[in-house]
Amino acid sequence: MIARLAEAADLPAVFALRHEVFVIGQDVPEDLERDDLDVLSDHAVAIVGGEVVGTGRLLPDGTIGRMAVASSVRGQGIGAAVLGVLEEQARQRGFPAVELHAQVHALGFYDRYGYVPCSEVYLEAGIEHQSMRKELT
Numbered sequence: 369m370i371a372r373l374a375e376a377a378d379l380p381a382v383f384a385l386r387h388e389v390f391v392i393g394q395d396v397p398e399d400l401e402r403d404d405l406d407v408l409s410d411h412a413v414a415i416v417g418g419e420v421v422g423t424g425r426l427l428p429d430g431t432i433g434r435m436a437v438a439s440s441v442r443g444q445g446i447g448a449a450v451l452g453v454l455e456e457q458a459r460q461r462g463f464p465a466v467e468l469h470a471q472v473h474a475l476g477f478y479d480r481y482g483y484v485p486c487s488e489v490y491l492e493a494g495i496e497h498q499s500m501r502k503e504l505t
């Protein structure tokens with residue numbers, strides 16, 4: 369597996385994976401899944417056998433989002449590798465901390481990597497979320 373920042377040529381596969389995971393897999397409306405922030409964000413990819421199987425993005429304000437791993441390859445460390453790339457990019461950009469809107473079912477995943485809840489539970493795209501934060505020091 370290779371995990372790295374995405375290049376422009378990776379983006380069609382990034383958006384296809386997100387469509388599969390969020391729009392098809394979680395019923396997130398397509399017009400919410402794709403937004404104007406994609407063009408402003410740093411994207412990460414995990415590649416196995418030449419295929420993009422994991423992705424996530426870092427927004428200009430230091431928020432991580434759109435973490436997605438293809439369902440057939442979950443539980444193999446791919447999400448963790450994508451998260452690591454995005455945290456390193458946040459450090460490079462000088463952010464002292466990163467935040468994210470965790471789906472409640474994924475709180476345990478982020479907890480493993482040092483994220484701490486910093487909000488109440490709320491609904492976003494019809495899915496329960498809780499904001500989490502990690503200091504990068």
Ligand SMILES: CC(C)(COP(=O)(O)OP(=O)(O)OC[C@H]1O[C@@H](n2cnc3c(N)ncnc32)[C@H](O)[C@@H]1OP(=O)(O)O)[C@@H](O)C(=O)NCCC(=O)NCCS
Pocket residue numbers: 389434435436437438441442443444445446447448449469470471473474475476477480
């Ligand atoms: C959440 C997601 C990105 C995790 O990716 P993944 O590649 O399966 O995760 P990893 O294999 O890197 O997991 C790393 C560790 O976290 C654990 N973990 C993974 N998902 C978890 C969860 N939902 N709850 C608790 N622990 C979890 C793994 O067991 C593993 O622990 P280990 O190192 O002790 O074995 C993936 O499940 C996914 O794409 N889900 C659908 C989309 C989604 O909900 N995205 C999150 C939006 S906030």
